[in-house]
Amino acid sequence: xxxxxxxxxxxxxxxxxxxxxxxxxxxxxxxxxxxxxxxxxxxxxxxxxxxxxxxxxxxxxxxxxxxxxxxxxxxxxxxxxxxxxxxxxxxxxxxxxxxxxxxxxxxxxxxxxxxxxxxxxxxxxxxxxxxxxxxxxxxxxxxxxxxxxxxxxxxxxxxxxxxxxxxxxxxxxxxxxxxxxxxxxxxxxxxxxxxxxxxxxxxxxxxxxxxxxxxxxxxxxxxxxxxxxxxxxxxxxxxxxxxxxxxxxxxxxxxxxxxxxxxxxxxxxxxxxxxxxxxxxxxxxxxxxxxxxxxxxxxxxxxxxxxxxxxxxxxxxxxxxxx
Amino acid sequence: xxxxxxxxxxxxxxxxxxxxxxxxxxxxxxxxxxxxxxxxxxxxxxxxxxxxxxxxxxxxxxxxxxxxxxxxxxxxxxxxxxxxxxxxxxxxxxxxxxxxxxxxxxxxxxxxxxxxxxxxxxxxxxxxxxxxxxxxxxxxxxxxxxxxxxxxxxxxxxxxxxxxxxxxxxxxxxxxxxxxxxxxxxxxxxxxxxxxxxxxxxxxxxxxxxxxxxxxxxxxxxxxxxxxxxxxxxxxxx
Numbered sequence: 409x410x411x412x413x414x415x416x417x418x419x420x421x422x423x424x425x426x427x428x429x430x431x432x433x434x435x436x437x438x439x440x441x442x443x444x445x446x447x448x449x450x451x452x453x454x455x456x457x458x459x460x461x462x463x464x465x466x467x468x469x470x471x472x473x474x475x476x477x478x479x480x481x482x483x484x485x486x487x488x489x490x491x492x493x494x495x496x497x498x499x500x501x502x503x504x505x506x507x508x509x510x511x512x513x514x515x516x517x518x519x520x521x522x523x524x525x526x527x528x529x530x531x532x533x534x535x536x537x538x539x540x541x542x543x544x545x546x547x548x549x550x551x552x553x554x555x556x557x558x559x560x561x562x563x564x565x566x567x568x569x570x571x572x573x574x575x576x577x578x579x580x581x582x583x584x585x586x587x588x589x590x591x592x593x594x595x596x597x598x599x600x601x602x603x604x605x606x607x608x609x610x611x612x613x614x615x616x617x618x619x620x621x622x623x624x625x626x627x628x629x630x631x632x633x634x635x636x637x638x639x640x641x642x643x644x645x646x647x648x649x650x651x652x653x654x655x656x657x658x659x660x661x662x663x664x665x666x667x668x669x670x671x672x673x674x675x676x677x678x679x680x681x682x683x684x685x686x687x688x689x690x691x692x693x694x695x696x697x698x699x700x701x702x703x704x705x706x707x708x709x710x711x712x713x714x715x716x717x718x719x720x721x722x723x724x725x726x727x728x729x730x731x
Numbered sequence: 732x733x734x735x736x737x738x739x740x741x742x743x744x745x746x747x748x749x750x751x752x753x754x755x756x757x758x759x760x761x762x763x764x765x766x767x768x769x770x771x772x773x774x775x776x777x778x779x780x781x782x783x784x785x786x787x788x789x790x791x792x793x794x795x796x797x798x799x800x801x802x803x804x805x806x807x808x809x810x811x812x813x814x815x816x817x818x819x820x821x822x823x824x825x826x827x828x829x830x831x832x833x834x835x836x837x838x839x840x841x842x843x844x845x846x847x848x849x850x851x852x853x854x855x856x857x858x859x860x861x862x863x864x865x866x867x868x869x870x871x872x873x874x875x876x877x878x879x880x881x882x883x884x885x886x887x888x889x890x891x892x893x894x895x896x897x898x899x900x901x902x903x904x905x906x907x908x909x910x911x912x913x914x915x916x917x918x919x920x921x922x923x924x925x926x927x928x929x930x931x932x933x934x935x936x937x938x939x940x941x942x943x944x945x946x947x948x949x950x951x952x953x954x955x956x957x958x959x960x961x962x963x964x965x966x967x968x969x
Binding site: 599602603605606609610612613614615616617618619620621 | 784786805806807808810811815816818822823824825826827831834835836838839883887
């Protein structure tokens, strides 16, 4: 019988399973400090995965994604803190808030492209950041809020989930990442995903092939905003703290950086990018207080010399089946 | 048998600042024909087809396609009705494979009007790009990129296929192949092309519309146009 290579999707699926299994296994070998770090990284990877939908697949470079992360973070956190919402409701509220914000921002910002789009998204995000300071009576601004004990656990189909337990947090964070990756993979392989790539590659041509490019871009932004907000809401609820710094420009840059480093337009790229960048900054901050310099230098080097990122390069050079 | 009018433009006009690029043009295109638009540079040919396919909005006048008024429709809506357009300057998805280019186009394909179901590989073979489906589109030779554009247009299964100077930059052999392709495509679609290469026009077109200074100067069968004194004056400056 003739040997036939496995179809690309099967290889991709196998890779996903391997990555998820490795992340699951990691919690049993990591020391406490690193287990917490990886918990955070996985949430940030969800954020970058959301960013990747817009930047990597649709080709729109936003400098304001902190507003979507912040929308999820603050909606979930404020509802839990002030209104006493349970964890699942607060999380869902955060995701919906991110999607709605993306819809509103998109209707205005998507009238622009290129550098203008970057500036408009940056401005919207700045407004969002300043709003968290302005409404300090509710948000406590920079100082932030620590979520009450009532928001540290919830009942889920009769089972009690304790969010102060590190293992629970780790696995919830992993679960969210799996859902986000499945969502992006699904979108990337769908008709909408194909339209998004067409817009990234050549928007006038996509329009002349019958695509309503504005509607596709708005869809991409809403999916992207909802995923980013899911990350923000999870961050608030898992770590029980919300503060203005999470809505600041640095988080917008981080999402961009994770995506660029790992490989824009590849499903697993932002996850790899989040891991590497987080630990790079973590290590650098042990030696210098100027660790933000690492972020800046990395950004410049990536844009100048390595625009495909790690997985993008691997896919281009060696493994075209990479999802 | 009365021919069905596929496209009808009435008093179609477009100005850019003070330049009246297209002035009150009436134009009818019958289903199934191959029509060539010719005319000197700056005659308004490209602006006119841009108005037909919706890339720019008309100042005045109407466009009807298959009986519907499409004057106010956006580009992508017109494509979905069956108007496919290929750019004057090659416009493909250079970073994607040839097959992905076709797949993007075929996703918005009109439902079949009889005939075999869509087959991307077969479409590529038909335009002369057989065996190239996994190559990066940007790595194709220029002539092959133009063929890919044509294949993308065909993949939409359009009722009207518009080409803006399709043979520009092609070798004689490639032009011959392109003419055969258009003749073949014409079995299932109406074709409108702007073309400077007169042998191509004379060979393919059933009727020719001559533009000059934003107006229709003459229209008729190739032979009549060739003998038309006004056309000769406009073209040759006599």
